[in-house]
Amino acid sequence: MNTKLNKSDWIILAIVFGTTIILGCFDYYRENNKLIEYIIDFPASTILSIIVILIFIQKIVPAFLVKRKNYFLFFIASLLLLTLVGTLDNVIGRYSAGGNLSSIKNTLSYLNDGLYNAVDMIGLPLGILLIKKFYEGQQELLETQKQQKENELKLLRSQINPHFLFNNLNTLDSLIDSNPTKAKEYINKLSLIYRYLIKTKDAEVMELASEIEFAENYIFLIKTRFGNDYEFVIEKNISLVDKFIPTGALQSLLENVVKHNKSDGKNIIKTSILINEGWLIITNSKATLQSKEESFGTGLNNLRARYKLLSNEKIQVHNMDKKFEVFIPIIKLQG
Template identity: 65%
Template sequence: MNTKLDKSDYIILTVFYLISITLNIFDYLDQDATLLEYLVDIPMFVITSLSGVLLFMYFIIPRFLLKKKNYILFALYGLLVITSIGIIERVVGFSTGNNDWSKFPKLGNLILYAIFNGSDSIGLALGILITKKFYEGQTQISKIKEQQKENELKLLRSQINPHFLFNNLNTLDSLIDSNPEKAKEYINKLSLIYRYLIKTKDAEVMELSSEIELAKNYIFLIKTRFGKDYEFTIEENMALVDKFIPTGALQSLLENVVKHNKSNGTKPIKTTIQINEGWLMITNTKSKVIAQQESFGTGLKNLETRYQLLSDEKIQILNTDTKFEVFIPIMKLQGT
């Protein structure tokens, strides 16, 4: 759940506090409150209530409930904020009402009153916001999942796309006569790719080491088919154990290189895959010759959508006249 407040949230809070101020004014009229109580108590209620709401939405809920899932600290910090707000409102209200301080509640009663009053001050506003955020989050997740499923169906359909098979069969046809051993290796790599795609079609994420192996097999197909038009380098600058990326992400990025770049015959398209702590970066040189290769992936948009469900990190893209870079976050599953 995204707890950061947007424009609509502030509009809701504004309406809420306008209604609350109106009700407080009528209540004070019934009590024949002094002018000081109007000028101090009502603004103080808005300030303390809004402060409590912001503390919950920007600090307590995201840090202790969503990130750490530490329910004890969440409860303690929440109780501390509610009690503090209640005490402030009680002290201010007692002062503006010209009350006898000898009748001020003792510590035990003060804390009980503070908890009740603080909960009343921020509870309704906070509840409205949390409910709104929850349903917004559920709606967004439903839309993303729907798009995800649609993309997965497109991916599965395109994996058996006759154009992809046709291109590979053409490559095999030429290899069988010219280089039978290479043809056998090509068939083996192609079968490994299809076996992996079928095996992982329902997996959201896969181990980075497995994705690297898929990428190596896919690179073999590219280099066999296009010869020296493409050059690939893989730099593993960290251990791949317990590291994950979305299934097929690297293959999709490699496919993107071939789809959008074609060598001019004298200068190859150079692609580097760097695996660093927290990020996988794929960089390729660009050409002015547009390739017209059949795509059987769902591309960057699909990858960006998947990361919305899988990680708080986002894909980063750097596109210049000479190179195209994509940074994708490397994930660690909870408990690993």
């Protein structure tokens, strides 16, 4: 909780004490109090109340509730402070009315009256301020959590496979001599991919249609690089409008297919991307010859972490004998 009073806090106190003083003036008028009592009592009560409020917010609450979480000491300290200030206010009022302390017959009863007086003086403004401070603290916490979430997402998005460009440049180098026409097409697809990566580098989610278009370009690079070792089919059974997935999710899943499955030259690695209501399912056949390429990419753990930050849904992974399936939830943004 922020222990400093801001501008809006002082405005609230001014309204509360201003209203209290006006109502108090009506009471004093009905009771035919002297002018000196107006001049002394109201400023004294207001100053004492503000002092107590500052002590509560800046000292007592942080010391006993925030740091120690000792509710007993908080109660005792509050009781003593309220009794002291309420009694002091009563003494000031007694002297402003022309009285003195000699007329007090029961000290304990007088202290008890002081406690009740302090509760009347301070209870309402202090309660309003504490509630306000609590909700301001909750709002700050939500903002902090939101910023932390955005930072985590950006960190996860930044973990793109660093050898992606290196592999594509090697493929392009070989194409320039062997098939210049294909090399030009390859450069075009590669530029579209990097344009997309730059455009979406800070985006948490992207439209499913855009991600599918990106995947088609990415698949072209894979097939150009590996020839007929891989086969891809995309089935769209629903409209892609107003549907989203984490940015780069398909790239990560396609990377995994190539990374963990190397064709033996006889058996094609077949991969299907199926889009149903609520799910995008990517299924690939498993190669008998496993790739030994070291994993640098975001991977499934990265995708799980991103979904944990973006949605209540979780990805599903089914690792079977002859095929590998990943179900990723389709995200519908709240309007």
